[in-house]
Amino acid sequence: MNARETSTARPGISQILMPYWQTPEKYLALLILAMIISINLGTAYISVEANRIAGKFTDALIGLDWEQIKPLFIFSFVLGLGAMMLRWVNVLSQGYLALRWRTWMTLHYIRRWTGTSAYYQIERDGALSNIDQRIADDVNELVSASLNFFLSIISVIISTVTYTALLWSVSGVLRFSFMGSDWAIPGYMVYALYIEYVLQVALSHWLGKALIRLNMNQQNAEGDFRFLGVQLRENAEQIAFYQGGAREGERLAQRFARVRDNALSVLLRGFKVSFGQSLFSHFLSPLPTLLALPLLLSGEITFGDMTRIQMAYGSLGATLSYFMQAYQSFTRWLALTKRLQDMEEALNKSEQSPSPIRITDHDGSDFSCQNLRLFTPAGRALTALDSWQVSPGERWMINGASGVGKSTLLRACAGLWQHGSGAIARPRRCRTLFLPQKSYLPTGTLKAALCYPGQARDFSDEACRQALIDSALPNMAEQLNDEDRWQQRLSGGEQQRVAIARTLLHRPDFIFLDEATSALDPETEQRIYQALINGLPNSAIISVAHRETLAAFHTHHLHLTPLTGSDNHHDRENQTADDAPRYQRTDSAFSERGLAWRGE
Incomplete structure (x- = not known):
């Protein structure tokens, strides 16, 4: 592949997302990013402490030990207050970083669109539809979604390591006899949870893989519908002279029919994904209690330990379930990246195609x-x-x-x-x-x-x-x-x-x-x-x-x-x-x- 073919090849996702992180603004952005990751680490530590306090608090309640209940209650309140403060600082920092990133990307595309004759060439050749919507709306959504996905994945990694270690430590060893042999499985609840997670991922993908195409179609249909409305506004007098209001109304209704039909497909497909995930989770919700019962009945753990196991299992399950819950958002993110890749490709061609x-x-x-x-x-x-x-x-x-x-x-x-x-x-x-x-x-x-x-x-x-x-x-x-x-x-x-x-x-x-x-x-x-x-x-x-x-x-x-x-x-x-x-x-x-x- 020669240099020209490389320069006009379809841009990858990194060419859309990474330029901001290579500008002088990256230093402040990386500082804010490091602070957000530190907040996630602090939140994970608070979660581990909260799990420990919950177990002791449960045992103190069952034993009616007021001397233990009072300090545990105060400490639990302070931990909750600290977690709340960290959460709001995290929201503020993430929103500010997203705004700076969006500002840079928006101005970057505005300069490329209007700085040369790209705006004219793209419209003249019909190379791309609704480029204004892609800059105004898609960039905003892509930046917010990308930052949210990245930070969520960092948080998931931190929480997964933390809760996996915690669940391993509190779940004990499952001992049983099978086919004449004695078996012992340490940290068995961790294995059970990861098997459950793999099954959920497979189910979500099977039910929701069509959402990528449907979400991209929805973006295009919405843009075409808005564009026709803009044309009606800009050419109102000419249309009035032709008495073409009824015809324009028909055209708008036809464009909106595409929006409605595709939105219905997205709605039904999203319902299938959500219903399948909810049904799967509901059937498996008693699993941590059933798995911990043998240890409780044998006296190997207390009710406080039982509480800690349920909390750790639930926290790790919620952490891993992020990928299933975000599946529909991820398919929309992919649709946004494809639309911005199309825009990047059109801008590249307008900038790099030499005129004879x-x-x-x-x-x-x-x-x-x-x-x-x-x-x-x-x-x-x-x-x-x-x-x-x-x-x-x-x-x-x-x-x-x-x-x-x-x-x-x-x-x-x-x-x-x-x-x-x-x-x-x-x-x-x-x-x-x-x-x-x-x-x-x-x-x-x-x-x-x-x-x-x-x-x-x-x-x-x-x-x-x-x-x-x-x-x-x-x-x-x-x-x-x-x-x-x-x-x-x-x-x-x-x-x-x-x-x-x-x-x-x-x-x-x-x-x-x-x-x-x-x-x-x-x-x-x-x-x-x-x-x-x-x-x-x-x-x-x-x-x-x-x-x-x-x-x-x-x-x-x-x-x-x-x-x-x-x-x-x-x-x-x-x-x-x-x-x-x-x-x-x-x-x-x-x-x-x-x-x-x-x-x-």
Whole structure:
């Protein structure tokens, strides 16, 4: 297996859980962990002392020995108080450690999701569903469950060693005759308890092995149901225009039917596991008493010893039964790890998959494309550019038939499109801004939405007001501090004008507009373009547009035509520069009435 195959292989559980314990935070985390383990050791010691006191207390009660009862009672009370204090310190420490671990993992995944274009690539390729739920909910549940399992296993190990030694010491020796021979089994109750435990584990696994698959299905079904509800909220107006409420209700009901059916399967399977365990435990509950009776009746042990045996047997049995009781939680934990492994794998692929389109930054001032060919994800050829260069202050208009790849070209220039080949060179010191047809307006104050992706504190209120006025939004100039869900409140045309105001505010050197004024009437659209030209005379403007009225606002033209049938994803590397006339036509000459191409 080569390095690339190793790096993109499906991540193991350790790759999900261990990174936190390799950061500088590990020192405090390990200190808290050591304290929790010490508390477990202290609790085990208290349990042994409590067992000893219980035996003496029982004998003192039977013997009506008040002189023994009084100090034993006080000591028992103090032990109980100490155990309670240790338990609450343990809960607080474990909760704090889980919070620190979750905080680190959540921020780690947020950085990986949003720090690169992974969020776009994953959604574009449909590589993963509900990644937001995995970060918000699954990480929290996995951290809490993992820490709880680890500390519980440590506690179980400590308690198992402690109670096994205690039960061995108090259970005595079982003597009996069988097939003419005398037999003696020391610590026989320990053997009996471990045999009982093995049988319980086998029963639990046999009844509950399907829960792993069912729990993972439940997580996926819940996420899909929530996602459809979010879509309904985000597209409420469009759905209302279509009068599609009833249809959306049907879709939600269908998604919830999956949630309900799978939840019922989980419920029934969980009931089988719990009922089987309870029934098994009930039939074997008299076993410690029956096993201790021969020693009691022969006078080898007292009633106090009988009490100690029952307590030790019960404590060891409860300790070992943790694995059966946690079986359903463990299957859910496995489902969570599989979902986060899927997320880790998707993030790894988005980070490590190199794009055939090579993007470089240079010290010059021009934006250029060389031998650029664009394809759909399925490999269908779209269009090609053998050579295209944009200089500061130039204004290019891009058009072509629908589906030829105009928006795809802008995505490639932004570094968001990996399906193709060629080279794109971007000026290192120049700022670039891309305006899609539907711009993103985050919830919050209008000023914060206007200054996005920058900070509101980086721009003055006066500059923001002027940008809104220049973008034909004078009525919003005094609403900078109003908080709202602007994506839902504003119309499509208002959203596009806010995006133009954002451009005027940020003053980029290269502005790419992908039908960014399509929702405006022609008069307002021309006013907006004039505002861009006046406000940013030295900025290059690259527009994907269809209205010929915009031609007067551009100095250059790029017409995209589709690749021919022979130009496909497989033989594109064999194309030569001689093929250029088939792919594109560029010109800088415009007539007063519109655009004209030289040489036609």
